[in-house]
Amino acid sequence: MANRVTINADIAKGKINRNIYGHFSEHLGRCIYEGIWVGEDSPIPNTNGIRNDVVDALKKIKIPVLRWPGGCFADEYHWKDGVGPREERKRMINTHWGGVVENNHFGTHEFLMLCEMLECEPYISGNVGSGTVQEMSEWVEYMTFDGVSPMAEWRQKNGREKPWSVKYFGVGNENWGCGGNMRPEYYADLYRRFQTYVRNYGDNRIHKIACGPNVDDYGWMETVMREAHRFMDSISLHYYTIPGDWSNKGSSTDFTDNEWFGTLKKALWMDELISKHSTIMDKYDPNKRVGLIVDEWGTWFDAEPGTNPGFLYQQNTIRDALVAGITLNIFHQHCDRVQMANIAQVINVLQSVILTEGEKMILTPTYHVFDMYKVHQDAELLSTDWVVADYEHDGNRIPQVSVSASKDSEGRIHISLCNLSHESGADVQIDLRGLAGQKTTVTGTELSSQATNAHNTFERPDAVSPSEFKAFSLEGSSIRAQLSPMSVTVLEVIAG
């Protein structure tokens, strides 16, 4: 047996924060407008302007947290333009994303209403790059203050009597790039200043998130942690899986086996990035008080031919499902440090879980992975050892199988397994240590396909969808599973 996994069912290693299953929504392309907001007069079924089909689909995967309004858009966003009567709101050019007119119809009230409908936590990104301390401070006051103040009164005049509960607040986005092209020393000082005025009003407690590094910029992490760790609750990390380079990222659906392998290899790099950034964080925060929040991750391909390149619209195949499954397994293994992650982006942009076309909506293979994996939300990570075969391609090697396991509050064990190979199945023996002698039942769900570029379309919305996984046998407390090539599988084990 080439692949052997031992799950220590009686050794928990920490809670998998459900916020690892978070999403990101930016004023970019058709994410907010069309994807979420269609307006109250739209023929598309909506509640107060927000699409019903999208809300239902996101609730099904138990979306825990949603980041907004950007992204690069956040450091150009002036929140006061997006409150009050919609017809009076300022119109502006979205210079980052396609140069289209932003009418500000979706603003603070609409976003927080959406989060209430989704029953998820809002995560707001504040503007450091082109905003002021006062503007950021007043935004927090507007949303969360329950007393007599100019901002609270303005909120009430705009129709919201009681404040909202807003926990997660980011002080800037990519301030090393689109958020101001700053040096880490300069940003660290600005962070210290801006966050001072991000106040806790009443019972509302803000979790302050500093702008962390791009990919492997360990110098940024070192400097910002050294200078500002005392003033933050978390720090972010951004890493996108790009098969090619920025000038030629590669197609989302038309790719070679080499590109399949290269994409998964790059997705696996997330493990090293988190380990190395965590080591730097350990130096300043050995007790792991400060969380690492991977608030932008996922695949980034060339925009779909015929679409506005500034809209970043791409299809989503079984390859994306593998990237999602592998990455979520990595986040689980680092649950002592990774407290949130936000895949980019929720609808119609980059590695989306949902695509829309007019009134039509489809769920992508990535959606199905989030649905299958939701059982890990807030579960205890189980200690797991594995020895797996190499997936070899063109002289390069990566592990063929990715795995993680958790135990939920009702004692059910869930094991998620990805077979990365595009051509070979994987026989895996899973020994459940710590369950010996207990009566055990196992069920499973699998997402797989026959072609590397299989994807769902508006004509064939279920081309890639989960099915019952039956290719396993149970002997005592050992499971022997035959994973299909390019598949994501989740097993549920009930013992006792």
Ligand code: AHR
């Ligand atoms: O998600 C698209 C963009 O990628 C975001 O706006 C930015 O933060 C990142 O560079």
